[in-house]
Amino acid sequence: MINKIALAGCGNVGTALLEILHEKRNILKNKYNFVFEVTMVTDIIKGTIADPNGLDLGKILEALHEKNSLKNFKQKEGTFDEILLYSNATMLAEATPTNLKTGEPGLSFIRTALKNGISATMTNKGPIAIAMNELMALAKENDAQLKYEGVIMSGTPLINMISSGMTGCDIIKAEGILNGTTNFILTEMSEGMNFDEALATAQALGYAETDPTGDIEGWDPAVKIAILAKILYGIDINVNDVEREGITHITAEMIDKAKAEKSKIKLIASIHRDCNGEIHAKVAPTKISRSHPLASVDGITNAITLTSDNLGETTLIGAGAGRKETGQALLTDLIAMAK
Ligand code: HSE
Numbered sequence: 001m002i003n004k005i006a007l008a009g010c011g012n013v014g015t016a017l018l019e020i021l022h023e024k025r026n027i028l029k030n031k032y033n034f035v036f037e038v039t040m041v042t043d044i045i046k047g048t049i050a051d052p053n054g055l056d057l058g059k060i061l062e063a064l065h066e067k068n069s070l071k072n073f074k075q076k077e078g079t080f081d082e083i084l085l086y087s088n089a090t091m092l093a094e095a096t097p098t099n100l101k102t103g104e105p106g107l108s109f110i111r112t113a114l115k116n117g118i119s120a121t122m123t124n125k126g127p128i129a130i131a132m133n134e135l136m137a138l139a140k141e142n143d144a145q146l147k148y149e150g151v152i153m154s155g156t157p158l159i160n161m162i163s164s165g166m167t168g169c170d171i172i173k174a175e176g177i178l179n180g181t182t183n184f185i186l187t188e189m190s191e192g193m194n195f196d197e198a199l200a201t202a203q204a205l206g207y208a209e210t211d212p213t214g215d216i217e218g219w220d221p222a223v224k225i226a227i228l229a230k231i232l233y234g235i236d237i238n239v240n241d242v243e244r245e246g247i248t249h250i251t252a253e254m255i256d257k258a259k260a261e262k263s264k265i266k267l268i269a270s271i272h273r274d275c276n277g278e279i280h281a282k283v284a285p286t287k288i289s290r291s292h293p294l295a296s297v298d299g300i301t302n303a304i305t306l307t308s309d310n311l312g313e314t315t316l317i318g319a320g321a322g323r324k325e326t327g328q329a330l331l332t333d334l335i336a337m338a339k
Contacts, residue, residue, distance in 0.1 A: 003036040003338045004052070006089035006118075008080070008109045009096035010043035012206040013123050013150075015064050016327030017093055022057040034335050040087035041070060042080065044096075044105075050076040052088040080105075081112045089113075091337050093330045094122035097210040100223060100239065103130040114138040114146065121333035123150030123326050129223045129239060132230055145337045150329025152178060152224045153302045156318030157332065162231055162306070169308035171232050173272035176304030177297050178224045180321035181208040181215035182247050182267045186285075187298040190255050190264070195248075207300055207321040217246035218283045221269040225281045228271055233279055243282040250285055263287045264295050272307075 005021075007014050021028070021038065028034040037054030047070035049055060063072055076083050084092070092113040096106045103126035110127050113120045115138060122128060127135060128148045139146040149159045162171070177183050181202040188198035199216065202208045214220045222242040229237040247267055258265050268286040273279055288295050293315060297303040302320025305313050319325035 001035070001338075003034065003334070004039045004054075004088050004090045005036055005334060006040035006042075006050075006084055006087050006092045006113075007038060008042050008092060008094045008106070009124070010041055010046050010064065010070070011095065011097070012323035013326040013330070014041075014043070014093070014095040015061075016323040017095065017330045018057060018061055018064070020324070020327050020331055022061055028335070032335050034338050036334075036338075039089050040076075040083060042083065043070065045069075047071045047073070048076050048083060049073045050083050050087040052086065080109055084109075084112060084118070085116065089118055091334055092118055092120040093334060094120055094124055094127070095326075095330065096124055098125045098214065100126055100129060100214065100219060103127040107131055110135060110146075111138065114142050114144045117142045117144050119145035119147075119337040121147040121149070121330055121337065123148075123154075123329055125151045125220070125223050125227070128227055132227070133236065147333035147337060148227075149333050150326050151227060153304070153316070154180075154319050154321050154325040155328030155332065156302065156316060156320065156325070158304060158316055159231065160332070161314075161316060166306070166308065166311065166314070169310045171306050171308045173270070173307040174228055174232065174304055175268060175270040175272075175294075175307075177266055177294055177302050178221040178269040178304065178320065179215055179218075179267060180300040180302055180319075181212065181220075182218075183298065183302070183320070184300045185216070186247060186250065186255070186265055186267065189250070189252060190259060194252070195250075202300075205300075206323050216248050218244045218267065219246075221267065221283045222281075225269050225271050225283060229279060229281060232271065233273060235279060237279070237281055241281070243280075243284070245284040247285050258287050261287075262290050264290060266294055266297075268294070
């Protein structure tokens, strides 16, 4: 069976997915029996193209690399719903920018896909943070699948690890560094760069959100913690209920002082269930000793330690952001959905 992929959002992550698919087409077929065509690519700025028989990925990538646009191809007119159905897509990869207030446009795109029995994966945190229950129900009703490996720690397989590798474990606590941009900024500041320069570098490297306030004020890791609350404990936490403090008030002096005390300042995100069964969720800059397991996690890297009944402490360290790293999350979900 040929899996027909529609891509919504062709920025850094969407383009990286297309690159990986193109580069690995044969490996994906031979090793994973994953045969595919990309039948739709839509991006609010770059244009919309669709062909139910499959688009030419080589030419698309050439246009993206040379002109950063798809406007040279014949544009497909119509609404997202019409074009998605025209494309005969069997799966949607959703990588539009995160909007934590409305979830749009990703939320509507995913609703449309699921209502039509088209499975969806997303790296966009908005839809899953706002409407996880609704989307899960919609997927079930329509016999479609919903996956979101990339919303936490990009392609580092935290969600897969929890949902399959740790099946049966009761996870009491999760604590980690879940935002690459702020970890990068704190690391660079400790090397002498100022806050604004470090943020600009994180933006240029494609790590920061389109609106970086989400990163530096801690909204991004707070959303990730709210998503973890659902995955780990099946409870709905509003992002506003996560105790949250960002890093905008952290100064070079504070970092130097921590250094002198053989410590580091890290933006730690945590969630745990206390002995009364109450859930506590928090994101805050925290001074940790250099010997703390999270102290050596620098730059864009993320890490999380899960404390569970059967395994004790399990720590996962890996990429937390990045175009290829997040494209990998979409890829792994697409292949899982095909299976
Ligand atoms: N802006 C996010 C980060 C991207 O820096 O971690 C990955 O969710």
